[in-house]
Amino acid sequence: xxxxxxxxxxxxxxxxxxxxxxxxxxxxxxxxxxxxxxxxxxxxxxxxxxxxxxxxxxxxxxxxxxxxxxxxxxxxxxxxxxxxxxxxxxxxxxxxxxxxxxxxxxxxxxxxxxxxxxxxxxxxxxxxxxxxxxxxxxxxxxxxxxxxxxxxxxxxxxxxxxxxxxxxxxxxxxxxxxxxxxx
Numbered sequence: 068x069x070x071x072x073x074x075x076x077x078x079x080x081x082x083x084x085x086x087x088x089x090x091x092x093x094x095x096x097x098x099x100x101x102x103x104x105x106x107x108x109x110x111x112x113x114x115x116x117x118x119x120x121x122x123x124x125x126x127x128x129x130x131x132x133x134x135x136x137x138x139x140x141x142x143x144x145x146x147x148x149x150x151x152x153x154x155x156x157x158x159x160x161x162x163x164x165x166x167x168x169x170x171x172x173x174x175x176x177x178x179x180x181x182x183x184x185x186x187x188x189x190x191x192x193x194x195x196x197x198x199x200x201x202x203x204x205x206x207x208x209x210x211x212x213x214x215x216x217x218x219x220x221x222x223x224x225x226x227x228x229x230x231x232x233x234x235x236x237x238x239x240x241x242x243x244x245x246x247x248x249x250x
Contacts, residue, residue, distance in 0.1 A: 086198040094134045095147030100127050113174045133210045140206040156183045178229045185222040
């Protein structure tokens, strides 16, 4: 796939440009999550999942605050750039949410969608931390690594919730639904 030609003004000139662009991208993504997580909370039924979403909303707000600090450390204005990847993941999750009935199956969908988000964030924060280290942006690096650790913990928590009987409940619900349609 050949890269799209860009004007000289819009081409990233160096690693710092890519780093700043990545910070703007994840800033948009984190702000989008602040708007999306309450909807996920309202649609979840499992109490452990609801608690995890509520706690992660507060953590995500802190991630936005940290990114504001990162912008200050690197001498840039705090502004987001639409993250096409996160936008797609969120749209897909919303579509799946609308296609499932309340209960264990929807909760399983919320977890799957949330883990896609977490994996994207883990990848992004890991990359940005590597760039910050290379660029000797130590203050930014510390904040990015702290957020990276929290995103990894959130992913592990979601896996634990799914593995502690939620996915089995979703399967049982699906089988009941299938059997009632066959009758």
